[in-house]
Amino acid sequence: MEIARVFTAGSVNDGKSTLIGRMLLDSNAISTDIMQQLTALNATDVLDLALLTDGLRAERDLGITIDVAYKYFTTKRKKFILLDTPGHKEYTRNMFTGASNCQMAILLVDVTQGITSQTLKHIEIVAILGMPYVIFAINKMDKVDFQEAGFIRCQQDLWSALQSFPDLPKVDFIPVCALDGDNIVHPSVKMDWYKGGALLEAIEAVEIPLDFSPENLVLEIQGLMENYVFANVVSGTYDPQYPLFHKEIALPRLQSLNVHGISLQTMKQGEQVVFSMDGMPVFQKGDRIYADSCPIIARDFVAVVCWMSEGINESKNTFGLISGSFETTVHVDWKQAQIEINDMVEVDLHLEKERCCFEHTLAKKRERFILYDLDTFSTVAAGMIKNELK
Amino acid sequence: MLLNQEVRCLNVIPLKMDYLKELESEAISILRSAAFQFQNPYLLFSGGKDSICLVHLAMKAFYPLQVPFKLLHVDTGHNFSETMVFRDEFVEKYKLDCHVQSVIDSIRNHKIPDAKGKFPSRNALQSVALLDAINALKIDACIGGARRDEEKARAKERIFSFRNDQGEWNPIQQRPEPWNLLNGKIHPGENVRVFPLSNWTELDVWNYILQENIELPSLYFAHERLCLVLPDGALMAFNPYMRLESGDELVECRVRFRTIGDMTCTAAIASNATTVEEVIKELEMSKISERGATRLDDRISPAGMEDRKRQGYF
Ligand SMILES: Nc1nc2c(ncn2[C@@H]2O[C@H](COP(=O)(O)OP(=O)(O)O)[C@@H](O)[C@H]2O)c(=O)[nH]1
Ligand SMILES: [Mg+2]
Numbered sequence: 001m002e003i004a005r006v007f008t009a010g011s012v013n014d015g016k017s018t019l020i021g022r023m024l025l026d027s028n029a030i031s032t033d034i035m036q037q038l039t040a041l042n043a044t045d046v047l048d049l050a051l052l053t054d055g056l057r058a059e060r061d062l063g064i065t066i067d068v069a070y071k072y073f074t075t076k077r078k079k080f081i082l083l084d085t086p087g088h089k090e091y092t093r094n095m096f097t098g099a100s101n102c103q104m105a106i107l108l109v110d111v112t113q114g115i116t117s118q119t120l121k122h123i124e125i126v127a128i129l130g131m132p133y134v135i136f137a138i139n140k141m142d143k144v145d146f147q148e149a150g151f152i153r154c155q156q157d158l159w160s161a162l163q164s165f166p167d168l169p170k171v172d173f174i175p176v177c178a179l180d181g182d183n184i185v186h187p188s189v190k191m192d193w194y195k196g197g198a199l200l201e202a203i204e205a206v207e208i209p210l211d212f213s214p215e216n217l218v219l220e221i222q223g224l225m226e227n228y229v230f231a232n233v234v235s236g237t238y239d240p241q242y243p244l245f246h247k248e249i250a251l252p253r254l255q256s257l258n259v260h261g262i263s264l265q266t267m268k269q270g271e272q273v274v275f276s277m278d279g280m281p282v283f284q285k286g287d288r289i290y291a292d293s294c295p296i297i298a299r300d301f302v303a304v305v306c307w308m309s310e311g312i313n314e315s316k317n318t319f320g321l322i323s324g325s326f327e328t329t330v331h332v333d334w335k336q337a338q339i340e341i342n343d344m345v346e347v348d349l350h351l352e353k354e355r356c357c358f359e360h361t362l363a364k365k366r367e368r369f370i371l372y373d374l375d376t377f378s379t380v381a382a383g384m385i386k387n388e389l390k
Numbered sequence: 391m392l393l394n395q396e397v398r399c400l401n402v403i404p405l406k407m408d409y410l411k412e413l414e415s416e417a418i419s420i421l422r423s424a425a426f427q428f429q430n431p432y433l434l435f436s437g438g439k440d441s442i443c444l445v446h447l448a449m450k451a452f453y454p455l456q457v458p459f460k461l462l463h464v465d466t467g468h469n470f471s472e473t474m475v476f477r478d479e480f481v482e483k484y485k486l487d488c489h490v491q492s493v494i495d496s497i498r499n500h501k502i503p504d505a506k507g508k509f510p511s512r513n514a515l516q517s518v519a520l521l522d523a524i525n526a527l528k529i530d531a532c533i534g535g536a537r538r539d540e541e542k543a544r545a546k547e548r549i550f551s552f553r554n555d556q557g558e559w560n561p562i563q564q565r566p567e568p569w570n571l572l573n574g575k576i577h578p579g580e581n582v583r584v585f586p587l588s589n590w591t592e593l594d595v596w597n598y599i600l601q602e603n604i605e606l607p608s609l610y611f612a613h614e615r616l617c618l619v620l621p622d623g624a625l626m627a628f629n630p631y632m633r634l635e636s637g638d639e640l641v642e643c644r645v646r647f648r649t650i651g652d653m654t655c656t657a658a659i660a661s662n663a664t665t666v667e668e669v670i671k672e673l674e675m676s677k678i679s680e681r682g683a684t685r686l687d688d689r690i691s692p693a694g695m696e697d698r699k700r701q702g703y704f
Contacts, residue, residue, distance in 0.1 A: 003413075032678055053542075055542025067562065070539075071539075072538075097567050101569065228455060320575065323571070370573060
């Protein structure tokens with residue numbers, strides 16, 4: 001059994017929260033007491049399924065989603081983590097938070113509204129993040145009498161919008177009615193012109209590509225205690241035949257410790273390891289240890305940044321940067337005078353400390369970072385390094 | 391139309407174990423981040439299954455070294471004696487350093503009224519004691535076993551959840567947390583709540599307990615106990631703090647606890663499950679959520695948990 005992390009996106013009121021609620025309800029993943037709470041909260045006799053995920057008082061009062069809600073359910077094949085994210089422009093940072101932690105997107109479009117500017121913003125975010133799989137759920141089909149025409153129109157508009165993005169994810173289009181449950185868990189009987197499966201079937205069936213290369217071992221040091229190095233495996237597996245390097249210098253033999261069945265010998269990407277060595281060099285938190293890959297050790301990089309705070313001008317350019325366990329101060333060359341909330345821009349980064357990256361981690365968009373404000377310490381931007389600045 | 395539809399039996403399917411490895415790895419990475427980002431992190435230990443799992447994960451995360459966190463137990467004075475015995479033996483056995491913060495001391499020092507009523511719960515007062523401990527011990531991070539699947543306000547919370555210098559949570563201004571990149575930067579007086587089990591469900595925790603053979607207090611398994619049956623069917627374990635009224639009848643029941651909180655606000659459930667496997671089977675069939683089955687304190691208002699959390703609760 002694998003874990004699949006899926007999120008909903010799309011404009012305000014396209015039915016994201018309703019769709020998550022419907023999916024949980026029709027998979028019998030809602031307990032009786034939660035159902036009772038839900039009915040008690042409802043003023044009318046049409047159940048407001050959005051109340052299942054809109055868990056904050058402000059969200060219930062305003063009838064909108066402000067922050068990501070995490071919901072859990074399992075089927076025979078997968079353990080799902082469902083994230084309901086907000087559609088409002090001003091909460092795009094929360095949508096981004098949710099999206100970045102997922103491998104699949106359900107992007108909703110209200111068939112009566114068509115594509116909006118937020119739909120396009122979300123497609124842009126999904127594309128920038130390199131999401132492998134996106135399902136476009138064309139919702140509120142009940143409002144067009146379940147006729148095919150509206151669905152086709154949305155599908156065509158989405159196709160043309162997608163053409164402007166270079167690496168397209170795998171996409172599917174499903175006509176749904178989240179309110180009544182058509183094509184959510186159960187196939188709809190009202191749209192016989194649609195030959196595909198329901199939404200749940202689609203997200204269950206998809207094979208999430210393993211973002212994993214067995215060669216290219218890279219470890220990142222999380223921290224040091226006494227004579228032990230605590231690290232996580234950024235990529236690859238270990239072959240004891242080959243030496244490991246740190247800052248282009250070969251390391252003495254590692255003494256691997258076996259923790260919960262994971263030692264250097266058996267480790268793979270995503271796992272947590274600990275080791276020690278005789279004659280340990282000066283390691284620092286965030287340093288990387290690698291096998292055969294050719295490292296790019298530099299201070300200056302080109303990156304894509306999503307700005308998540310109020311607008312600023314280019315003179316605000318010094319921030320704290322966190323990337324995994326690596327921390328430094330950074331000067332950002334914005335290359336434009338004004339940066340507004342939710343802008344996604346290409347910038348130059350000048351790091352105070354050297355960072356060690358690799359061709360394969362850059363190619364897979366895995367050199368991710370956040371920027372925080374040096375006075376307030378709040379997180380103000382998220383980004384990905386593209387390449388070294390030459 | 392939906393209102394009349396009966397909610398069918400929850401078809402939770404038993405899981406194979408490999409997904410647990412992913413959850414474990416995520417939790418260990420969060421625990422390591424907490425250890426390496428903060429000066430003075432404490433692990434909130436209640437003697438319940440979630441915090442016991444947390445300690446187990448922390449032992450794995452820092453093996454072969456000792457757990458680099460001190461424990462903090464906020465003691466309401468209304469704990470089950472089984473929990474207290476378990477806590478003391480556990481701390482002794484694993485050579486942990488546990489600070490006990492007494493809610494009664496906080497009540498006295500702040501001259502706030504003690505809990506009243508038929509079931510006088512000091513649950514909400516725990517926030518006061520927790521904030522007292524944070525101030526007195528200069529704690530910058532509290533690692534807790536809360537899970538997003540427990541409750542709808544918790545479903546909204548970040549892994550590193552920021553608290554201002556009053557200990558307050560502002561749920562509509564949370565720091566973005568893309569790619570689970572954890573920002574633990576704070577000013578003196580502020581603190582961060584760290585939730586390594588964010589993405590675990592109740593069933594995940596039990597499957598992990600089974601896999602790792604983790605010891606739990608006996609309260610989690612079926613035993614005979616004198617209970618007061620409430621009008622809605624909830625079973626309140628008889629305890630010296632409840633005020634019995636005439637007409638109240640105590641019945642000997644076979645029960646276990648799904649959560650272990652304050653004796654005065656945690657209900658038991660009727661159960662015959664005496665082993666971890668049996669508990670898992672029982673939960674797979676259960677139609678009631680964990681807190682719905684056991685917590686009187688959540689029944690007060692739809693925003694009960696959110697309000698408590700805003701004021702500094704775990
Ligand atoms: N007619 C119709 N209304 C829907 C459907 N799905 C959602 N809605 C309604 O659209 C409104 C917004 O839904 P909500 O889930 O809160 O949208 P969100 O902002 O995308 O989360 C609510 O009034 C829903 O009842 C649908 O399939 N058909
Ligand atoms: Mg919503």
